[in-house]
Amino acid sequence: MVSLRRDLSVRARMTLLSSVVMALLCTTLSGVILVSVHDHATGDQANRILLADVHVIRQILRNPAPSVLPDHRIAVIQVVAPDGRIVAANARMRGRPRVASFSPPGQSVRADHVICDLPDFPRTCLTVVAMKIDRPGGEWLVYGADPVVPWYVDHSLLAAVLVGSVLLIGATAIGAYRTVSRTLDPVDAISAELAEITSTDLGRRVPVPEHRDEIWTLADTANRTLDRLEAAVEQQRRFASDASHDLRSPITAIRTQLEESLMHPDQAHWSSTAQALLTSIDRLEAIVGDLLTLARLESGAERADxxxxxxxxxxxxxxxxxxxxxxxxxxxxxxxxxxxxxxxxxxxxxxxxxxxxxxxxxxxxxxxxxxxxxxxxxxxxxxxxxxxxxxxxxxxxxxxxxxxxxxxxxxxxxxxxxxxxxxxxxxxxxxxxxxxxxxxxxxxxxxxxx
The missing domain is CATH 3.30.565.10 (Histidine kinase-like ATPase, C-terminal domain)
Known part of the structure; x- marks a missing residue:
């Protein structure tokens, strides 16, 4: 991971980071949407099953229940007599065994359960709502059931959430890449200009953006650094020129005096020549000593305290x-x-x-x-x-x-x-x-x- 972070450019890193953040936000938002819609759909389903049970109860209370009941938009409707016989059911459950055996406890008239893997509904869970009716001869039970609402509620909803998330993440990645690219374009221009600057063309300067932001500060700092560098290089050039002149003068004087004495050795005054040579050597030694002193001072060597x-x-x-x-x-x-x-x-x-x-x-x-x-x-x-x-x-x-x-x-x-x-x-x-x-x-x- 560390090696990957080092290999990626700033554009790629910022694009990846913004995409990951947006992906996390989309995941969280999608989860909230799906949970909210699932809760709403589950509550709506329970109300629909309860309403179907109420319709059946009304029909039973008014007239004798027919053996085949309407579906009322749910999968299972069964009416169970006090002796346990199924006296009525919707067309799909006609002649099928009871979908459930529980009944509302005590004085309750309603009970909800989730039952899975029934023979008529393999690998499926049903939300079962049971209602109790007190009639002469005993308690009657009305069962209404429908498959449990899946976590994604509906395939179209899941597809819409996924497509929307992908589009949003893609738009974020593209927008982040373009934004970072526009931000870093001046940095690329500064880098390209700095890469072309050599010691022979220190007069060149990096381009400065129009807006006074961090990139403007970077460019301005780079230009001021180049100003100091140019001044330092120019000072070193002048120093080298002046040093060569000041060092060459005593050396030239020494050489001239020696050559003149050697051309006419019989007429040379060697004592005065030696004295003149010592004077030139003293000056040469003073210049070299001062240069060494300056070099030691500028090297940052430790000093006594x-x-x-x-x-x-x-x-x-x-x-x-x-x-x-x-x-x-x-x-x-x-x-x-x-x-x-x-x-x-x-x-x-x-x-x-x-x-x-x-x-x-x-x-x-x-x-x-x-x-x-x-x-x-x-x-x-x-x-x-x-x-x-x-x-x-x-x-x-x-x-x-x-x-x-x-x-x-x-x-x-x-x-x-x-x-x-x-x-x-x-x-x-x-x-x-x-x-x-x-x-x-x-x-x-x-x-x-x-």
Whole structure:
């Protein structure tokens, strides 16, 4: 059954389900109809037999009963004298034995019984109504009987119920199939479009239905997903292009310097060449190291969950790095967070390096608490970042035009690593308004109270 459910399409499953439900409803309704009609027919039959008995009793009371009685639309009529003799019967039962031997008990004048397999009615059950008459000389009995009404009442009724049920179930199946098909046609169109979309034509979108229903939501979600996918692929392409350029530059410089020295080995200054090579190798190593750091952050690797003071982390990093001129701090004590000390220290270092490269004379670092959020700000008094480029600076290998000539020491990945680290710690890193220069603000949740 499970395998069959998996193999059937949605159309087939919904059609089968609606057909089964309608079949159950038709079965229930047919049963109610047949039971109701059967009860009505049984009651009508009992009344008809009783009426025939009453007619016979009237005839007996008025005149001597003839030996052959009219049928009165029932199968059996017999009149039994007090001595047990059958003195009158309908034509079919003339000369036949008594159809029953019971009589109404006590003061009752009527008794009903169902008797089966009589010699004159093999494999048949009869509804027998007996009535008692008190006359001089004893009690007379009048028996009226007719075959029991079958459960289906009549073949025509059973055929009508069956045909009606089949037609109703068939109409339900056809209607359900067509309704589900019309509902799923947009899904088929969406599936066909998605199947044709490849990495080279991510600009295509799935068709959106006119009515705003669940299918419309599905199509809209698929299109928005394709928008994000296209943006991600485009970002990866730009990243690959920028990474290849930034990696190729130091490699090309190394190769050029080596080729020049080898062309004139007697005139080469090997010590200065080695120093230049080390500079290029340092840059190459920094780029590769940052790329590996980004890959590790994006892989979702587990991080430490140390409880540390963000203000003390700033002081520690300032003591550890080379002295910086024009650094001002405003550190609020007790700004406790939970996170990886090494990753947060790298984030802080990237922000301070970025500020130091772009500052005219002053770098300001501050920490504070805002509700249940820890805030770290690193600001400089440089040229600043235009509002329309505040997201661009967090892209990989992104450098603003104003910083391309000045920012020669960075790899172009520092702020991207910083933002990814902020996201890993449940926060965010943004560029916010400032009177002068750039102001980068980190917000991450405070550590829970012990």
């Amino acid at each position: 140390d409880r540390l003071d963000l203000s003390e982390l700033v002081r520690s990093e300032l003591r550890r790095r080379a002295p910086m001129k024009g650094v001002h701090t405003d550190l609020q004590p007790g700004v406790l967070v939970c996170g990886d000390r090494l990753e947060l220290a790298r984030l802080l270092t990237n922000l301070m390096d970025n500020a130091a490269r772009h500052a005219a004379s002053t770098v300001t670092i501050s920490t504070r608490r805002e509700g249940d959020v820890a805030v770290l700000e690193v600001a400089d008094d440089g040229l600043g970042i235009p509002p329309d480029q505040r997201e661009i600076v967090f892209q990989r290998f992104a450098r603003l035009d104003a910083a391309r000539n000045k920012d020669q020491g960075g790899t172009g990945l520092g702020l991207a690593i910083a933002r990814e680290t902020a996201h890993r710690h449940g926060g965010d890193l943004t560029v916010e308004d400032s009177e002068r220069g750039a102001r980068l603000v980190l917000r991450i949740p405070l550590a829970p109270s012990r």
